[in-house]
Structures are given as structure tokens and as C-alpha cells.
Amino acid sequence: MSKINTQYTTYGVLFAISGGHFINDSIQSVVPAMFPILEKSLDLSYSQLGWIAFMLNMTSSIMQPVFGAAADVKPRPYFLPFAMVLSTAGVIGYALAPNFLLVLLAALFIGLGSAVFHPEGSRVAFMAAGSKRGLAQSIYQMGGNGGQSLAPVFTALLFVPFGQIGALLFTAVTLAGIFLLYNVSIWYKKQMINTGTSHNKSGKDSSLSIPNAMKLAILLLILFVFARSWYSAAITNFYQFYLIEGYGFSIQKAQFYLFAFLGAGVAGTFFGGPLADRFGRKNVLLFSMIGAVPFTLMLPHLPEFAVLPVLIITGFIILSSFSVAVVYAQELLPGKVGMASGLIVGLAFGMGALGAVLFGMMADSFGIRSVMLLAGALPLLGVIAVFLPSDAKLRSQQL
Template identity: 55%
Template sequence: MSGAVQARSVQSQARTVLPVLFAISLVHMLNDSMQAVVPALYPILEQSLNLSFVQVGWIGFMLNMTSSVMQPVVGAVSDRKSMANVLPLGMALSLIGMVGIAFAPQFWWLLLAVVFIGLGSAIFHPEGSRVVYFAAGGRRGFAQSVYQVGGNAGSSLAPLMTVFIFVPLGQFGAIWGVLFAGLAIAILYGILPWYKKKLVEWDAERELRIAAKAGSMADNQENHPRMKFALGLLIFLVFARSWYHSGISSYYQFFLVEDYGLTVKEAQIPVFLFLGAGVLGTYFGGVLADRFGMKYMIVFSIAGGSPLALFLPHLPLFWTYPVIALLGFVILSGFSVTVVYAQYLMPTKVGMASGLTTGLAFGMGAIGAVALGKAADVFGLAPVMMFCSFLPLVGLCALLLPSDRKRT
């Protein structure tokens, strides 16, 4: 048996380390809560700093593009050289960014602050996914879903932070993020000894993989044209989902204010329902993927939300609430599954696989935020929401992905 296949076999037989899994999920929640501060502040910053929609888009672009560009780089480097100590370093950068947002006097200082948060997130996500990989044992879908539930739970806090922190406190309310960063750093230092031990074992297995690389089954499978096509298609699907997610999380609140006449506080409720239901969808999506297969969950999550997405901009206000909650559950049920599927396609490059899927998701969300913001300034919010409603239809392309149930 080759080194890579043996490593995966040993990994599948190991038990799930729940304390570490829950700890890194909590850190993921704290990390993404800090990122959520930025979109949560959009309505406040639009008024206090006199921002246009395209400037709001540029804030999201700088935050997400910074993390997306760096995540695959960090993942590729950490696949070759263990970097456990960068986990608390990434959180320290996010802490600096939170202080910067709280005190930023103008647009350009704000952009600099979100760059620090983006860099911190870029460092955390690939290494965090590796921690999950080690702690998963044979329950890969479950473990990744628990991890992503933490992140999506943190993101879903954005509307609540707007209502309870930023409306009464304004921009200075971002200083609360310092507490999130401090707690995350403390938790990371707690799991570092376990993680470093696992990395030593991983490095030993990596030597076996390098020695057996010529003729390795995993290596041949990774370089097979069909697997490369599948990875490219998976990234394309991540693009479509990220653009739609960016449209809902960044601009739907403005659409509700403009077209439905809601206040800023009232407009947070549907967005919170979308993100909050997405937390449940993320968990159940990973659990169901372990049972029914990753490909089918990806198809269901992206394409299955298409009818709901198409109806959403045309619904009366009463029906908006249940429909957007169900839409969030379905769309985000495949969020963790795409990461695990990418690791299935690249079993010897766990960090790179995680960086490509989660990192590029942030990056495409960043580009989408700018493009949709510019379109909203030019054409209005209603046409932008109509355009976004068609994006989940791209998920039908997931039917072309190879089944993950064929390889045993």
C-alpha cells in the first residue's frame, strides 16, 4: 500500500477527537464573527462615512480578496512545512484589524484595517481545516460540518450585531471584536500541543508519501484529467454560490429597505434567518454527505435552492421570512461538503484543497460584492436581486462531478 493511501486508511480508522473538533469550531466561529463585523457595519458606515454602494463593495472586496489570495498560498506552504504557531499569529492580525475598524476616521483607513482581518483569516482557515482533518477520524463529513457550523454561526451574527451593537454604538462598536480575538488566541494555545504532535506524525507519513510518490495511486488519481476537470468544475460551482451569498448577505438588506420600506433594524431579520438557517444546513449537509455521498449533497445544495431563489425577489413580505430561511438551509447545506470533496480529489494536498475551496469562495464573494455594488449604483437594487436569483441554476452543472462513492 502506498504512503498516501496508507495515511488515508489510518486516518479513516482513527477515532474522532471531539474536544479538539469543538474547540477549533469555536475558534472558527470567533474568527468569522470578526469578519461579520464588516458587513454588519455596512448600513452604519454608509451613513457615517457617506459611502456609495460601490465603496461598500470595495470594503468587502479588500476583506475577502485578501483572504482568498493568501489562503491557497498558506495551504500550499503548510502542505510542505508544518506551521502550527501561525494559528495564534493569524488571530493577532485580526485583533489589530478590529481596533483599526473601531477608530478608522475615513474610507482608506477602513480598507487598511480590513486587510489585517483578511490576512488573519487567510492564515487561520487552511490550518484550521488541517486540525479538523486530524481530529475527524473516519467521520470526515461530520467533522467538517461541525467546523463550518462554527464559521457560519459566526457569520450569521452580523445582523444581530447591527441591531444590538452598531446601531446604538456606531462604528466604535467594532472594539468588541478584540474580545473575540483574545478568546480565540487563548483556545488556540490550548490545542497547540495536540496539533503539534499530530503534525509530527503527519510529517513522518509525508516522508513515506514522497518516497512512494512515483506510482502512487493517490498521486496518479490527483493528476488524472477527470479529477482535474472535477476540481475545476467544483471551483466554478463555488464561484456561483459565493456570488449569490454575497448578494444576499451584503445587499439584500438595502433591497428590503428600498423596496419593502423596512427600517435598517427590520431589514436584518430576513438576512439573519438566511444565515442562521444556513448554520443548520451546514451541519446536516455534512452528516447526510457521510451517508448519501458528497456529490449528491452538492447538487442538492446549489441546484435545489434554485426555485426558492427565483421566487424570493417577487414574494410579499410575509412569505419572505420562511422562504429565505429555507433557502439559507438548502444553499449552505453543501458548504462544508465542497471542502471535503476537494480533499477527496486531492488527498495528499489537504491544505491546498481547503485553501482553494474556502479561499476562492471568499475571493469570488469579494469580486461579486464589487460587481454587484457597481451594478446597484448604475441599475438599481431590484435588477441586481433579479440577476442573483438565477445564479443557483449553475448548480445543475454539479451533475457532471464524478461520484465519490466509486472509490473505496
């Protein structure tokens, strides 16, 4: 176990960093929430919308492991408020961008803010967890998924009535985030001083002793999260258009259904940690994908009355492994908390950016229904979890 871990769970800090995660991911969710507006106001194609999602997620996914590895060598507490400064710049640009290229630039800044925030945020959650690492990671990730779930609400309540300029309202949120994360960074720095971890040499050296079997397990876990993120990318970025085209929904009604999926995912994220503590991390990982398969396959074929309950069930099941995958990665890479977070929350999950681009191109060429049919089969790849090390083997590695 990394020596920065504390004996007792510091709930005040956990909920504070979860609040920062909520704000960070709320700002990220502004990007897809604006898609129905940008499609009309800037006359963008599905492919261009996919490229915007690509810029946001790919920036975050590529840079998170870099910042995570740097944080393992030398933690930087004040990166937390700095990340929110980058997001502030991005959201202002997103509100004022008059064309596609400037929208891409604004998405780049929001993605960089997320890349800087997540590794340090995961370290804070780890430090404040004490012995309750599963619960702590659930609290932390629940904040992030809660922020992401608000994208449909933003669309329906802000962007439909106010248009693109409505994104400026979020500067007040990011300013509050800067203040909150500045205070968290003060606690973070004090913990580093108290535990002597201003330069985490143990984290640096531990990378040399990772067994080949564990490296393979990390690769399998990345592929697992990759498949889950592609499904999430299809739902988050394009399912609203499927509802509008296939069922004749208004933008507002489509956003309500999308919010139901994401809100159920928040609940799944929270309960996933305790469920993993009871039934095992590997078992929850496997169930979160294979258990969702019947629902993801039937979703494109349902009558309207059945769509909402199936969306809720799917969201709960498929995102129940979100926090579990992060904790599992941290146990595969003991002493490399930042890198584990960067690989799973950043690289693997962020690879949904590639899915967004390909799905956008597919929608332009073959129609939005083809995207939903392909996405429905992606959770079948969750069978990869069968080949992951058991929980007992992970525990033996910690000893």
C-alpha cells in the first residue's frame, strides 16, 4: 500500500474533491450538450460534431496519463485550481466561438483542464480514503458522473432558450470550482508535508517491478474500459438524434431520456463500489458489461413506451463498474495512483473520442440507426474481464 494513504477516512475532503469532480465534468458535459444547438446555428454535420467530441476527449485521454505519471513522481496540489482556470477559458471560448475551428480550440482547453484535474483529484481521493478505498472512489467518481449526467438538463433548460451564449453562465460555476479546489489543494499540501511525500520516490521506483502478468492485466482492463467508453460515446453524443429522428421527439424530450440514462449511471457508479466490496471487483466488472448486453441489443428496436425503463436499467448496469475499474487499476499498479487514474479515467475512457468520430461518420453515411445497432453489440466485448486476475491474486500482490 502506498504510504500516502491515511488510517482514517476524511469524508469532508472526499466530498469536496467529489464536488470539484462534479464541476469539472459538468463543464465537460457542456460540449455535447451544445451539439443540438451547434448543429443548427453553425450548420455542422454529424462528423463535425464527432470531431468536437474527439478534440475534447482525446486531449484529456492523451494528457491524463502524462500528468498522472508526473504526479506520481512529484505531486502538484495547485494543479487542481489551475485545471479549473483552463476550463474557464475553454467554456468562455465555447460560448463565443463563431465557427467550427474556434469551437475545436475551446474544446481543447476544456479537455486540457480535465487532463490536469483528474490525476491529482484521484490522488486526493486515495489519500482521504483511509481503509475504505472502494467507497471513497465511488464518492469521487459519483461527482464526475453526476456532472456528466447534467448535459441533457443544460440543453433543455439553458441552451435551447439562450443558445450558444448560454455557456457563459458556467463561468460562475468554474470560479466557484477554483475556490473549492484551492482549499482542497491546501489540505493536499499539508498531507504531503505530514507524510513526507512531496517527492514520491516509491511511486517512481515501483514501475520497475510490475510483473508481466500485471502489465497484461492492465492492457486487458484498458480494452474493457475502451469498449464501455465507445458505448457511452454513442449514447451521450448521438442517441438524442436517434430519439428525435426515430421517435419524433423534441430536443427537450430527448434530453430528458438521455438524463435518465446518465442519472441511472450515477447511481450505478455509487453502488458499484460497495457491490464490488461484497461480491468482488472482477465479478462486478464482468456483470457491468455482460449483464447489460440484453438491454443494449434491444434498445434500438423498442416501442416508445419501453425505451425509458430499458435506458435506466442499461445506464445503472453499464456504469456500475466505473469506480471499480479505477480501484482495480490502482491495485494492479500499487504506488502509481496517478498513472492508474490516467490510464483508466483518461486514456481508456477517453478513447471514446475515437468512437465519437467514427460514429459521426457512420451516421452521415448510413444513418443514425446504424450507429445504435453497432453500439448495442459493444458490451459483448466485456467478456475480456474473464481473463483478469482474481481479487485474491490482487490482494496477494499487495502483501
